[in-house]
Each structure stands twice: as structure tokens, then as C-alpha cells.
Amino acid sequence: MTSVTDDIIIRAVARIMIPFIQLYALYVIMHGHHSPGGGFQGGVILGASFILYLLTHGLEEAKIRMSEIKAGLFSSFGVLIYSGIGLLCLILGSNYLDYGKLSTILKVVPAQARSLGILGVEIGVGIAVMAVMFSIFFDISTGGELPEDEE
């Protein structure tokens, strides 16, 4: 599983495809409240692009781009964005994740504040799902061995 493929065709096609996959993932996250998609789906597509990189370029090169520690940090960071926006609504005096109250600090009408608030939550969910997907695949491909000699 940890063997690096030396096949030029697979590596070259993956290098072409990965930016488009990531762009599509961002589109799915951003368009979540207008069309099918959203934070979870976009995060999974974004995680799949990193998994494709790991499969084609091997574990050692993938660790440079996204290590286990970074994946853990990103997953916590995504949950922090999600719950932070929820708690901000709570502090401003409405229910948890009730984005209408965000209009007082964003200086927009409540309908637009709802749209922006749910976009922020989608971004947080997307980051968390991407990092957790990558982390699970990382654990499977290393066979459960914990990385010891990382910073």
C-alpha cells in the first residue's frame, strides 16, 4: 500500500485532474444553498482529491502536502468555524445557529445575513470533512501505525 507508483501516465493525469477536482469541490461548497451539494459533499470531493494525490504520488510526498498533524488541525479548525458562528449567534441574543442576528455585525439585511452565515458554516463543515476523510485514509494506508518522528 505504501509503494510509490513510478508510472508517468497515472502521475501526469492525476496532476491534470487534481486542480479541477478541487475547483469543483469549492463550487459545490459555495453553491450549497442554491443547488444540490453543500459542505459535506464538497468536503468529500476535496478530500478525494487529496486521496488521489496520496494514491498516485505515494505516502512520503503526500505527507509534505498534508501531514497527519495538519489533518487533525484542519478538522478541529473546521469544527471551530462551525461552532464559532453558532455561538456568535448565541452571544448576539438569538438561538444557536440562528443567522438572522448576524445582520447587526455584518451591517446587511437579515436575509443576506442568513445566506452569509450558512455559507460560513458550509465552509467550516467542508474543511472538517476534508481533513477527516484524509485522516481516515491516511490511517488505513499506514496500517494504523502512529507517526512518531514528526515535528
Add this chain to the structure above:
Amino acid sequence: MNIQQIASIPFLLGGFFFFVAATVGLLRFPDFFCRLHATGKGDTLAVLLSLIGLSIYEGFSLTSLKILFIAVFMFLAQPTSTHAISRAAMRCGQEPWVKERSK
């Protein structure tokens, strides 16, 4: 029926034909590599023809552009995955099928 619908018929029928041919090849060919050959080539062409037919049927719009993008990425990804699978099978020691010679 307008001209777009008529023009999309040959593409969709061609796609249908190649899907059927690829499936028959998958079911009837003797070993792994022959089957991969049939599905890898047949499905790529069939998907391409079907998606072009659908984009002609849709007309000139954003949806047909998206369908054409899907066709381009299918055309990139499908032969590559076929190549990767056959290469992995070769490494794992899958023997290609040879016709038994009469002594």
C-alpha cells in the same frame, strides 16, 4: 421534432450500441485483460457519444457546456484508470490468456 433532437439520435444510438458491445465483451471474453480491453475502450466511446448526444439535445446552454466538461474529464480519467488496473493486475501476476496450441 426539431433539428436538435434529430441530430442527437445518431449519437445516442451509437452510444447505446457501444455500451451493449462492451457489456457483451465483459460477459463473453475469456480472461481479465480481454474483458478490461472491451470495457475500457467500449465504455469510453459509449460515454463520450452519449454525452455529446445529450448536449446536442439540450442545445446551446450552460447545461450542455457542463455535459461537455464531463465528457472531457471522462475521456481523461477512464483510459487512465483502465491502464492503472491492468498494470496492477500485471504486477500481481495475472497471466494473459493464450490460445492452447494443438500438438
